[in-house]
Amino acid sequence: MEQLHGNIRGLTMTLDVDPQALQDVRERVRRLLAHHRDEDLLDAALVIVTELLTNVHKHTAERRAELDLAPSADELKIVVGDLSEAKPVLQQCDEDAVSGRGMALIDALADRWWVVPNSGGKELHVVVAGVRREGEVIAGTMGCSA
Template sequence: MAETGTQQYRHELTVHPQALGRIRRIVAAYLRYWGRDELVRPAAMCVTELLTNVHRHTGSAACVLLLQTSPSGVRIVVSDESQALPVVREPDWFAESGRGMFLLSSTVDAWGVDPTREGKDVWIEFRASVEGAAA
């Protein structure tokens, strides 16, 4: 998604559950600044899930959050140091956890994982709506 007109925000962080609200506010502020208000709620939910997975399922809470916008949409990438891949499971709706990747995969237009030398990049994409592409 490296197109003309791409804007981005990059944030190196150590994930702590107490900091997730602040990160959601940062994501919301950038999306609003870029004129992508319609994505604030779904993007905040997805970023929370991706960062929570780093905190719970990797050996290190260190990661990098990258937001990119372009005429074709918005891409969010969370890079961490683990080789473990996220798993989408059929959710147990009575359990307290385990639904995140299912909800994420149902919310975004596309998502995937790219292995890296240091770990992996988990990315999600929201494609621009007709109104968003014209803005």
């Protein structure tokens, strides 16, 4: 569902997380940020959203998630909520590890992140600051339905 955050469009959706859903979400993120010229921000957003939703798929019994992308003039806030109370763990992985790097990637790409417990689960909040030219904002125009 399309949401307005100030005068800038954002994205809010509820989804059952599976590989097809991840592909659809990545496309919606691309379209949401299509008018923004910061490729690093787009790349970071795609990796972060994919990693957060992959964690929901791998680590929760009910693979259901709430996703909210809220762009503003100077940053993009990404929130993923799920029904697990288990908090994500930032691990040190060796070079040969084939998994366990998700939160390390998020930590490296995000300006800040934190976990907010809620009734029956949690929300993981991630903020990525964009690099913009004067007068430019993170913006998109798309309609999304859950």
